[in-house]
Amino acid sequence: MLRKLVDNKFANVATFYVVSVFLLMISPPLLIFKIMYNIFVSFRPTDMNIRGKVVLITGASSGIGECLAYEYAKREAFLVIVARREERLEKVAEKARGIGSPDVLVICGDVSDFNDCRRFIDEAINHFGRCKISFHS
The missing domain is CATH 3.40.50.720 (NAD(P)-binding Rossmann-like Domain)
Structure with a gap:
């Protein structure tokens, strides 16, 4: 039982660090993408029908x-x-x-x-x- 608990603790810590490193690597490009997308969407012409207004x-x-x-x-x-x-x-x-x-x-x-x-x-x-x-x- 103790060995199983130690193995799970190691797996949990290892998983935490692997996921953290992955998120740190993916976050900046994802953040840049989101910022650029929001800028693009805010300047995109809308489909307003303003003919004659x-x-x-x-x-x-x-x-x-x-x-x-x-x-x-x-x-x-x-x-x-x-x-x-x-x-x-x-x-x-x-x-x-x-x-x-x-x-x-x-x-x-x-x-x-x-x-x-x-x-x-x-x-x-x-x-x-x-x-x-x-x-x-």
């Missing part, structure tokens, strides 16, 4: 805002693009129209100014007759 994008003269304008243009959404650099906005609007947006409204302004924010929404509603407000984080 009005989308207001701030910071659309460059960076993420510009990319969003092009992605929504591909889906044939009406765009309201807002930024401080009007000449850059005009170029983005021209390209968005070429990609597929039926109409692009360019508004020059600053989102840190409350009155400008009201003006963006008012101009969008006056131009398109509607604007559904939703926020995405």
Whole structure:
């Protein structure tokens, strides 16, 4: 009985160390895979049907805002693009129209100014007759 208990204790300890080493070897690649997968999934375009809807994008003269304008243009959404650099906005609007947006409204302004924010929404509603407000984080 004592010998059987000693053998089981050795097997339990050996199994623990083998499993621990295996998990330590597999965990970093698995963790990296999970992180990369989550990043990929978060940037993957969804299958939203936004054709004909009005989308207001701030910071659309460059960076993420510009990319969003092009992605929504591909889906044939009406765009309201807002930024401080009007000449850059005009170029983005021209390209968005070429990609597929039926109409692009360019508004020059600053989102840190409350009155400008009201003006963006008012101009969008006056131009398109509607604007559904939703926020995405």
